[in-house]
């Protein structure tokens with residue numbers, strides 16, 4: 001007998017469309033309902049994606065529908081409570097980045113998933129695609145030697161009007177600034193490639209935008225392998241790009257893209273001492289899957305349908321948020337934060353710290 005999972009989408013704003021479009025291409029899942037307090041938005045969303053039922057709240061949706069999976073596509077301040085409610089109702093949850101506003105919230109979400117025996121998947125879609133998988137395997141197998149230095153830059157552009165949306169730009173509702181909301185994608189991918197981190201130092205700046213949080217940050221992440229990464233995030237870059245560069249003993253890996261990557265976005269340059277025969281084995285696979293929501297949801301639903309745990313591309317919800325939390329904490333105290341220190345509740349409750357304001361007085 002074939003199983004079809006019944007999915008619902010909570011929050012029918014911008015990112016929800018990527019979820020609906022990806023679900024439409026997948027076997028074994030049907031999108032049965034959506035919920036959003038904006039009646040107009042949920043109506044338009046349902047009409048566009050052929051979703052049969054619309055609700056104003058998650059509570060109404062869960063009371064009326066038998067749902068296997070809830071996609072949490074709401075502003076981040078709601079993620080923790082909504083995800084816990086989905087688990088408590090017996091559904092799996094697929095939660096947009098950032099999964100929550102603090103490490104304590106992510107802990108509670110994971111505990112609720114474990115209690116309910118349900119799966120907790122996060123959407124950091126930069127991890128996905130055949131290129132990232134291949135490069136990760138080359139790094140973890142030792143084929144490229146020890147990773148030494150890395151660059152992780154998010155040069156994005158968000159004009160002042162971007163912050164007109166009420167939930168953006170405040171500690172209360174966004175939880176942090178561009179580091180938590182944008183840089184976290186590349187930071188997550190870097191950590192997916194390089195593994196556990198050891199320490200983070202960082203600084204936060206407000207250079208131009210009229211926000212409570214930061215519009216730019218700089219950090220240094222030291223990984224347990226000994227690799228050292230420079231991490232810069234900004235929403236003030238007229239030419240936008242997302243960059244990762246990793247120099248290992250035997251190769252330089254470069255990725256340049258914007259919001260998603262394919263094989264052409266990656267370049268691996270062997271060191272002079274590597275012979276052509278060895279580096280030929282590093283070539284990306286012939287079959288190409290670009291990064292994106294479709295790739296991530298495809299893997300997550302394959303796991304859910306087979307009763308397996310969340311696959312690596314959607315697991316480990318705390319990894320990126322730990323690095324981001326440590327960057328904020330370091331900026332707050334003016335000194336590096338070691339990974340072991342993050343067990344201290346004072347680092348797990350939220351990101352809010354003073355930001356250095358370098359805007360000309362206006």
Ligand SMILES: NC(=O)c1ccc[n+]([C@@H]2O[C@H](COP(=O)([O-])OP(=O)(O)OC[C@H]3O[C@@H](n4cnc5c(N)ncnc54)[C@H](O)[C@@H]3O)[C@@H](O)[C@H]2O)c1
Pocket residue numbers: 010011012013014015016035036037038041056057058073074075076078096097098123124125165181
């Ligand atoms: N993975 C990505 O590439 C990506 C891209 C954009 C946004 N995001 C993330 O997705 C989330 C949503 O971002 P967005 O850009 O779609 O925001 P958005 O403002 O466009 O949409 C959010 C929607 O959630 C609705 N909403 C608010 N509270 C709700 C509630 N309690 N119940 C149900 N619906 C509610 C709003 O009415 C709105 O329609 C954020 O966490 C954001 O960081 C991820």
